[in-house]
Amino acid sequence: MLSREADSMFWIGRYVERADATARIVDVQYHSELEGAFPYAQEGDDPQRALWSSILAITGDDEKFAAQYEDNHIERNVLDYFAFRLTNPNSITSCVSRARENARRVREMISSEMYEALNIFYLEVTRWNVDKILDASPHGFFSQVKNSSHLFQGITDRTMPNDEPRAFLECGLYLERAEKTARILDVKYHLLQRGQAELNSPLDQHQWTAVLKSVGAFEAFRKAHRLGISPAQVVSFLVLNPNFPSSMCYAIDRAERALRSISGSKGRIPTNRAERLIGRLHSDLAFLTTEEILDVGLHDFLEEVQSRCNEIGIAISEAYLRY
Structure with a gap:
């Protein structure tokens, strides 16, 4: 190709x-x-x-x-x-x-x-x-x-067909999705913290609902969490859930699979820098806990994820797309 x-x-x-x-x-x-x-x-x-x-x-x-x-x-x-x-x-x-x-x-x-x-x-x-x-x-x-x-x-x-052209398309799609979910969550979380005196106020609940709706996750979230909405639950669902298509963990997993399909890599050893970077990010998302993310600071964590997604995009371009 x-x-x-x-x-x-x-x-x-x-x-x-x-x-x-x-x-x-x-x-x-x-x-x-x-x-x-x-x-x-x-x-x-x-x-x-x-x-x-x-x-x-x-x-x-x-x-x-x-x-x-x-x-x-x-x-x-x-x-x-x-x-x-x-x-x-x-x-x-x-x-x-x-x-x-x-x-x-x-x-x-x-x-x-x-x-x-x-x-x-x-x-x-x-x-x-x-x-x-x-x-x-x-x-x-x-x-x-x-x-x-x-x-x-x-x-x-x-x-x-599930061939090389489709793998490149899916790689772009899911990398974009992961970056956008991180950015939406980061900005909304920052706004919710500005001048906030009380947690879980009616306005707070409305804005966390808006976060979920912005990535098409509201109904799926409510099916998983029927007792209400909390910041920790939203972070867990949109960052770490391996089964929901708009979560960062799911999107990075799909992008990594697409990259490995392109190179034909079947083992754990990456064949290029792009695979190494995306594999490391996927491992972090797969094994982190919500408590660890919040202890580090959600803003710092999400900014790092966005930076790493950009770095992965550059590495993909260097490995495959420059002509």
Whole structure:
């Protein structure tokens, strides 16, 4: 398989997952605004500004956003930036456009149904604009993005062989998922700690619910924990659960399996730096306890995971994708 083909497959996975994650984050945050459940703000802060600032913190786009909009944190501009702004490489439209372009380059390696699903995904996204979603329903638009992402992934499972091209696609998808879950949890946890006088207040409960909904984990979490929501339980579920698809442990496990499939490595000895890095991270996530994470400090732990995911991505590029 050529490096440029592997690169396209890897980034199809990342871009589709990134579009889905962005839709989830903004949709949940938008409904938090409607319900008046703002994140904890410092005295004198504008609650709406604090609410939308947390999305920018999750994506790390604070400075880029401020440079492009005069009125930084009004609802319309935030929706435009994350849904349609082509100068934002992480916007939904940018991600879907790039996924479709990468798919066009490797059409002979993917099924016609996969390409058709991505093409329809692109056409549906580009027929919207920020005024249209505000006049209609932001939730309707973001639901369409999530459903299109899920449709593409389902078609991939049904129509694409478990071969090397699919391994690169899954590697990108699951590495992106692990990094996004870590970032969402990190930023939300930080906001919940700002000026908080009491644990488990009604607002606290609402915001932990928002964290779970942002990664599609709320219903699964409630089935596992029927007596309520606690920070330690949320951390355990989203970081260490080996069976839930949005957990960091599960995502890193799947990404490691994909990498080993690419190299043909069947033993415990890694064949390159990327396998060594991802194997070490998977081992840490598999054997750590929630208490150990909280003792170290959740923020420091999650920042380290994000850094390690970025390092793994660079190592994968060095091993397979440079051309």
